[in-house]
Amino acid sequence: MAPLLLFLAVAYLWPFLGVVKWSFTLPEPGLGQYGAVLTDPLVQSVFIRTLRICLIVTLVSVVAAYAITVVWVRGTPTQRMLAEFCILVPFWISVLTRAFGWVALLSNRGLINTWLQSIGFISEPLALVRNELGVIIGMTHFLIPFAVFPLASAMRNLDDRVLLAARGMGASRTRTFWSVFVPMTMSGIIGSALIVFVFALGFFVTPAILGGGRSVMVAELVYLRIFQSPDWGLGSAISVVLVLFVGALMALLFRYVRPRQMV
Amino acid sequence: MHQPGRAAEIKAIGIGKSFGTFRALHDLTLDIGRGEFLALLGPSGSGKTTFLMILAGFLPPSDGRLFSDGEDITNRPAELRSAGMVFQGYALFPHMSVEANIAFPLKVRKVPAAEIKERVAAMIERVGLKGHARKLPSQLSGGQQQRVALARALVFQPGVLLLDEPFSALDKSLRGQMQAEVKRLHEETGTTFVFVTHDQSEALALASRIAIFNHGELLQVGTPGEVYDRPASRFVAEFLGEINMLPLTDVRKDNGSMTGLCEDRPVTLRGSQDVTGDALLAVRPEYMTIRNEASPGENGVSATTVGTTYLGSATKLDLLTKQGTKLSVSVPNDVAANALGSSNPIWLTWPAERGILLAR
Known part of the structure; x- marks a missing residue:
């Protein structure tokens, strides 16, 4: 335990404290950069867009993951194998490859648009990428597998007899699903949503490629402030705010979902 | 459809159930009378729970038909059968309060809210859970959870209540109390x-009839x-x-009764059975009397005491x-002391009507 903590301190905490220091000292000492975070319209719009994208991605990922997990945990052996394959394969493909894969599929001259045009379904290509929609599609695809595991553990811990009991008392399958199955896997839903949301907040590569510079998220904004415009102070202040926000969410996560329930 | 509050009459004809090549239940035919208290008794793996699951509609039988009040319900899904069920481990909804658990079957049946409230309150009172209505199942003791399970299964006035090993999770003193409670609920609800x-x-203590299972067959x-x-x-x-078994x-x-030789001594049994030659004579130990001599013509066997076990209220003698x-x-403690002190071997005798003739 001790060497690991030491490593984390040297590799993460120490540099982060440096970033905190910049946020208070560059370009001049004071709280000016935090004032800018709260008032700068550009920073504000990026924060709002980030929250919006993350909420949509979380909602879509958790719903999709829930459906996949139901099949994975409760399906027939063949269905389980297929679901497992779908969950595991994405882990073997790098995030960069996946982002470019989506560009190839979604761009104006990509597979989907050319196919839809060739069957005469549309005349002009649909704007599927280099905008928020593309970012949402790419991020959701990346995050669904991560949403599966907390859900799977909640579903595996569920006593089948409780479901039988509901059916025996006259509840239909739909009723049993909504009033028993979903509430009883709520801890998994909360855990899964928080994990996806926290991951999504820090996304950099996927929005950078699929957003095409038009739909900048917080991580990309930090990158731009540090590497492209020499505004290290503002970049640092944004980072600190982001880390505090994520920290608060993690605290919530551990409060509502015990860590052992998540794997 | 079932009318609420009316006890169901169930008829199972030739019910069988196989899981792959394993035959869990074989050709079971059984009538369950209106309002009776039937025990399905057997060792684990005997098919008794499989039969209960078939009655509830959770398992489809592989063969046979099932009728409830004359209607064929073989293929009717569980949610349309109107059977109350108390599961082993109770299977309460952990995210719902006691009240909400008991209200669930009524809500599903779209009973008006005011009536639900009234019936749930009455049921809570009836099973002695007043003051616990707002608690979650995890805040209750085993016996209280059992009561919630009973209340939830009875509140919609099912035609039949199915209970799967309802007392196995309770400790001995609580078990007796819950057994009495279930018996009372049976009498009250009919x-x-x-x-x-x-x-x-x-x-033996609870049932009005007992069905005994072994290896997937209904024996008696x-x-x-x-x-x-x-x-x-x-x-x-x-x-x-x-039970004691003697070859x-x-x-x-012989003239409306049976005779045979037990250790070279003639014995008689009441009734007439189609058994000849070699067989087994079974006598419950409580019908056997210890004697110094057996008179001629009396059913008896002589034996030597090889061990005693003091049971407190009585002494158990092991004989050969x-x-x-x-x-x-098992004999009273003073009789045991005498039996040990007096003649050895001693005689065990029994009345003819207490002998049971079984195929060997």
């Missing part, structure tokens, strides 16, 4: 109760008195409590006959 158990004393059905005193097979005789030879019919058959009887 509903048909069917419960699964592997505990013969529980079945009868009142507790019938199955205890007139078991039809060796398995039933031994499963329902202590008989030269068994034959001349031909090496092991017997045991």
Whole structure:
């Protein structure tokens, strides 16, 4: 335990404290950069867009993951194998490859648009990428597998007899699903949503490629402030705010979902 | 459809269930009468729980038909059967309060909210859970959870209440209390109760009839008195409590009763059975009397005491006959002291009507 903590301190905490220091000292000492975070319209719009994208991605990922997990945990052996394959394969493909894969599929001259045009379904290509929609599609695809595991553990811990009991008392399958199955896997839903949301907040590569510079998220904004415009102070202040926000969410996560329930 | 509050009458004809090549239940035919309290008794893996699951509609039978009040319900799904069920481990909804658990079957049936409130409150009162209505199941003791399970299964006035090993999770003192409670609920509701158990004393104490299962077959059905005193097979005789088995030879019919040789001594049994030649004579130990001599013509066997076990209220004697058959009887402690002190071997005698003739 001790060497690991030491490593984390040297590799993460120490540099982060440096970033905190910049946020208070560059370009001049004071709280000016935090004032800018709260008032700068550009920073504000990026924060709002980030929250919006993350909420949509979380909602879509958790719903999709829930459906996949139901099949994975409760399906027939063949269905389980297929679901497992779908969950595991994405882990073997790098995030960069996946982002470019989506560009190839979604761009104006990509597979989907050319196919839809060739069957005469549309005349002009649909704007599927280099905008928020593309970012949402790419991020959701990346995050669904991560949403599966907390859900799977909640579903595996569920006593089948409780479901039988509901059916025996006259509840239909739909009723049993909504009033028993979903509430009883709520801890998994909360855990899964928080994990996806926290991951999504820090996304950099996927929005950078699929957003095409038009739909900048917080991580990309930090990158731009540090590497492209020499505004290290503002970049640092944004980072600190982001880390505090994520920290608060993690605290919530551990409060509502015990860590052992998540794997 | 079932009318609420009316006890159901169930008829199972030739029910069978296979899981792959394993036959869990074989050709079961059984009538369950309106308002009776039937115990499905047997060792684990005997098919009794499989039959209960088929009654509830959770398992489809592989063969046979099932009728409820004359209607064929073989293919009717569980949610349309109107059977109350108390699961092993109770299967309460952990995210719902006691109240909400009990209200669930009524809500599903779209009973008006005011009526739900009234019936749930009455049910809570009836099972003695007043003051616990707002608690979650995890805040209740085992006995209280059991009561919630009973209330939830009875609140919609099902035609039949199915109970799967309802008392196995409770400690001994609580078990007796809950058994009395279930018996009271049966009398009050008049509903048909069917419960699964592997505990013969529980079945004898509660049930109005007992169905005994082994290896997926229904061996015998009868009142507790019938199955205890007139078991039809060796398995039933031994499963329902202590019994002494003596080999008989030269068994034959004789004027409306049966005779045979037990350790070279003639014995008689009441009734007429189609058994001849070699057989087994079974006698419950409580019907055997210890004597110094057996008079001629009396049913008896001589044996030597080989061990005693002090049970507090009585003493158990382990005996060995001349031909090496092991017997045991429980006798009052003073009789045991005398038996040990006096003549050895001693005689065990029994009335003719207490002998049970079983195929070997």
